Amino acid sequence: MNWLDIGALEDIPRQGARVVKTAQGCVAVFRTAADEVFAVDDRCPHKGGPLSEGIVHGNAVTCPLHTWVFSLKTGLAQGADDGAIATYPARVEAGRVLLDASRLARRAAA
Amino acid sequence: MTEKLVIIGAGMASGRVIEHLIEADPAAYDITLFNAEARGNYNRIMLSPVLSGEKIYADIVTHDADWYAANGVTTRFGAHVTKIDRGRKVVVSGGVDTPYDRLIIATGSAPFIIPVSGKDLPGVVTYRDLDDTNKMIAAAKPGAKAVVIGGGLLGLEAAAGLQLRGMDVTVIHIMGHLMERQLDPAAGYLLQRTLEARGIRVHCKGATKAILGDGRVEAVALEDGTIYGADLVVMAVGIRPEVRLANDAHLEVGRGITVGDQMQTSDPSIYAVGECIEHNKQLFGLVAPLYDQAKVLAKGLIGEDSAFRPVQTATKLKVTGCDLFSAGDFADAPGREDIVFRDPGRGIYKRLVLEGDKLVGAVMYGDTADGNWFFGLIKDATNVTPMRDTLIFGPAFQGGAQADPMAAVAALPPSAEICGCNGVCKGRIVEAIGGGAVTLDLVKAQTKASGSCGSCTGLVEQVLAVTLGDSFQRATSQPMCKCTDHTHEDVRRFIKAGAMKSIPAVMQELAWKTVGGCASCRPALNYYLLADWPLGYTDDRQSRFVNERNHANIQKDGTYSVVPRMWGGVTTPAELRAIADAADKYAVPMVKVTGGQRIDLLGVRKQDLPAIWADLNAAGMVSGHAYSKGLRTVKTCVGTEFCRFGTQDSTGLGIKLEKLLWGSWAPAKVKLGVSGCPRNCAEATCKDVGIVCVDSGYEISVAGAAGMDVKETELLCKVASEAEVMEVVAAFIQLYRENARYLHRIYKWVAKVGLDWCQEQVADPVVRRALYDRFMVSQSVYQTDPWAEHARPSARASWGVMADLALEAAE
Known part of the structure; x- marks a missing residue:
């Protein structure tokens, strides 16, 4: 694990997300109503919708393009849709949001 | 020789250490107790009842002078220890040395003072000890104004106490809901409701900017511009460990004084206990872990093995009438699941958080009787899987094999209340069913059960199912979404009837089945609330669909389109130049003329939106709301100004209408057309609202469609003047805003309510004027250009992106 500080929790709106750019594409970092953070691919496997722009409810997000719903915990599509997004370790410490850079790098290498 | 034990600070933790020591071996130590406060140990937790007047100081004294004397404790009360000299093993107070063999630091915590101007004015107090409490009691004149900064445990107890003493109390809290460390938003909402019902004003999301006053506190100013008058300001925003003595003595200090499992500091002859310590990076503010520390420390002092292991703690608020309980960890996290129970009629909310087969957290409001039972399950890490189905009903429902929720209903005695609103018990419902009420509607009609808030509908149906067996068929009215059994129409009715003013309020009162709703109900609720309460509700941006949140239309590739408003479709060379410049500057891939008589810049990247809008704003243009469920365009023809057939100034009227209506949100998009003559070049007769000018005046028709359905408008009314057009159109749109289901266009809504009804409403001059006035109240809030705010440099x-790791990841 190589935790990387990407910014303050306050920079992400509650029930919203911000985007972190990586060499291989964008990662959406979500903040739930309960101030949990989750990092997932910012790309819906259906038609590439930006999940960071979706409505966040509980621990799930609804894609803004065609309303696929994904669990932010497991990355699995909910309901009748079949698909998954990659999830990355993320946590909050002293009000800062940390991502595991080693996982992101491995993603880049893959 | 008896060893000398010196203790700095007579608080709850050190008091407990002394009790344990004396109980175990009264002769073990020669104890000297210093306290900066001029008194001994009292129960600080009970300061709130002292403040409220429910108790007096004498009631809360733990150790009085006689107790210390009887147990041979030398006391130095009112004496500040100014230095610990580790080299000589003495503490210094008032220039006098007191030697120790072992030393306990129990200096507790100091209140955190927010660094705003005016923080030192007379009348600004903290809430920590008896002196603070007495200052507040002295200031608490009936009718005087108190502002409490901080909506946590301590702040709310202070607020309630001051209010009981007759003060006019306002609580300012920086977070979105009260006690956010202990409560989730739903329970926070219920707590706020209870406090407000008692007359305490609560201002959440309020950041204190300054405390104002000339020689003495007079008011508190917030960042959002609100100012509350104040004769007393209580700062209760948090505490930090009091570590100054330890720092000066060069002991190891993190946020608190660092101690190991035996409460030993980095100096083996010095211990620390209570709120001033840090153990495994954790601080402690509640009393239970402090008592555990005291026990461990006392054992260590008499040579017994013991180690401090922090356990989960539970919180209760000591405010009469606020029944809340929180224990364990209830944050959302991977692998966790919720069980939620809400009873809006009685203001009850319970949420259990499960991780695997264990209960890890519980939040309860309104009925906390089972709190300790849940707390026990958390502490013991009990496997709750076998009782999961009925877990939330508490211990009374465990024991038998009652996994079937239907069985729980079957087992209820006839006297059990099913409908809290109307006081209908199960026996009455069964009786009605026996008398032939075999459907939900019949039961509702005969007993009133489920006739008010409707949250017991499911239970009533279960009683029907249990009583009638397979012959019962459930009704199938289409609920709003999977989060609720209520229809859109019912939800709108409840919001108005129950004066619900926030999304958590609606979800609680109407017994939402999910924690945070879904992408379908949240935008609808946000719209209903802002439409019904333009002044009392704050728009929730995170509950809006991406286009409305970003004030631009998202395209299939994730870029956006930008459409500035062109009033009535009229533009100027200067505006066109500004648009062309913006298109060049931001390399807009496509510039297209829309069907609504304006220009669309397609393919703009999200990060460029604020800048491009700043440029367009500078040229005098505002958002065209081409993305909104709200007023889109007013399409016009050229009218009398240039057209040889025109009967009225249709262009001018269209511009006036657009300037009147722009910025308003609606259940779905609203498009208008104004044609200058019956040739109808503006295609007004397939719009949501169409005006066709004739020689004698204006024909206003509504409910047209030219999308998935194509439909001609129907005549609403005919009026003689432009002023009447404006009033009728605004009133009609307000009628639609107040009554339609979210996402229903006007033609769908009119088909449901009937054109006749709409005509009656706008024909009545009193009703029409009232609708118009309500529309204008809403416009006073919502008729603003969103980009004026979002394009500000500070908001950009x-x-x-939040961070760019592209380079690092590549290395």
């Missing part, structure tokens, strides 16, 4: 950063 939030539109870009």
Whole structure:
């Protein structure tokens, strides 16, 4: 694990997300109503919708393009849709949001 | 020789250490107790009842002078220890040395003072000890104004106490809901409701900017511009460990004084206990872990093995009438699941958080009787899987094999209340069913059960199912979404009837089945609330669909389109130049003329949106709301100004209408057309609202469609003047805003309510004027250009990426 500080929790709106750019594409970092953070691919496997722009409810997000719903915990599509997004370790410490850079790098290498 | 034990600070933790020591071996130590406060140990937790007048100081004294004397404790009360000299093993107070063999630091914590101007004015107090409490009691004149900064445990107890003493109390809290460390938003909402019902004003999301006053506190100013008058300001925003003595003595200090499992500091002859310590990076503010520390420390002092292991703690608020309980960890996290129970009629909310087969957290409001039972399950890490189905009903429902929720209903005695609103018990419902009420509607009609808030509908149906067996068929009215059994129409009715003013309020009162709703109900609720309470509700941006949140239309590739408003379809060379410049500057891939008589810039990147809008704003243009469920365009023809057939100034009227209506949100998009003559070049007769000018005046027709359905408008009324057009159109749109289901266009809504009804409403001059006035109240809030705010340089950063790791990841 190589935790990387990407910014303050306050920079992400509650029930919203911000985007972190990586060499291989964008990662959406979500903040739930309960101030949990989750990092997932910012790309819906259906038609590439930006999940960071979706409505966040509980621990799930609804894609803004065609309303696929994904669990932010497991990355699995909910309901009748079949698909998954990659999830990355993320946590909050002293009000800062940390991502595991080693996982992101491995993603880049893959 | 008896060893000398010196203790700095007579608080709850050190008091407990002394009790344990004396109980175990009264002769073990020669104890000297210093306290900066001029008194001994009292129960600080009970300061709130002292403040409220429910108790007096004498009631809360733990150790009085006689107790210390009887147990041979030398006391130095009112004496500040100014230095610990580790070299000589003495503490210094008032220039006098007191030697120790072992030393306990129990200096507790100091209140955190927010660094705003005016923080030192007379009348600004903290809430920590008896002196603070007495200052507040002295200031608490009936009718005087108190502002409490901080909506946590301590702040709310202070607020309630001051209010009981007759003060006019306002609580300012920086977070979105009260006690956010202990409560989730739903329970926070219920707590706020209870406090407000008692007359305490609560201002959440309020950041204190300054405390105002000339020689003495007079008011508190917030960042959002609100100012509350104040004769007393209580700062209760948090505490930090009091570590100054330890720091000066060069002991190891993190946020608190660092101690190991035996409460030993980095100096083996010095211990620390209570709120001033840090153990495994954790601080402690509640009393239970402090008592555990005291026990461990006392054992260590008499040579017994013991180690401090922090356990989960539970919180209760000591405010009469606020029944809340929180224990364990209830944050959302991977692998966790919720069980939620809400009873809106009685204001009850319970949420259990499960991780695997264990209960890890519980939040309860309104009925906390089972709190300790849940707390026990958390502490013991009990496997709750076998009782999961009925877990939330508490211990009374465990024991038998009652996994079937239907069985729980079957087992209820006839006297059990099913409908809290109307006081209908199960026996009455069964009786009605026996008398032939075999459907939900019949039961509702005969007993009133489920006739008010409707949250017991499911239970009533279960009683029907249990009583009638397979012959019962459930009704199938289409609920709003999977989060609720209520229809859109019912939800709108409840919001108005129950004066519900926030999304958590609606979800609680109407017994939402999910924690945070879904992408379908949240935008609808946000719209209903802002339409019904333009002044009392704050628009929730995170509950809006992406286009409305970003004030631009998202395209299939994730870029956006930008459409500035062109009033009535009229533009100027200067505006066209500004648009062309913006298109060049931001390399807009496509510039297209829309069907609504304006220009669309397609393919703009999200991070460029604030800048491009700043440029367009500078040229005098505002958002065209081409993305909104709200007023889109007013299409016009050229009218009398240039057209040889025109009967009225249709262009001018269209511009006036657009200037009247722009910025308003609606259940779905609203498009208008104004044609200058019956040739109808503006295609007004397939719009949501169409005006066709004739020689004698204006024909206003509504409910047209030219999308998935194509439909001609129907005549609403005919009027003689432009002023009447404006009033009728605004009133009609307000009628639609107040009554339609979210996402229903006007033609769908009119088909449901009937054109006749709409005509009656706008024909009645009193009703029409009232609708118009309500529309204008809403416009006073919502008729603003969103980009005026979002394009500000200070707001722009939030539109870009949060961090760019592309380079690091590549290395």
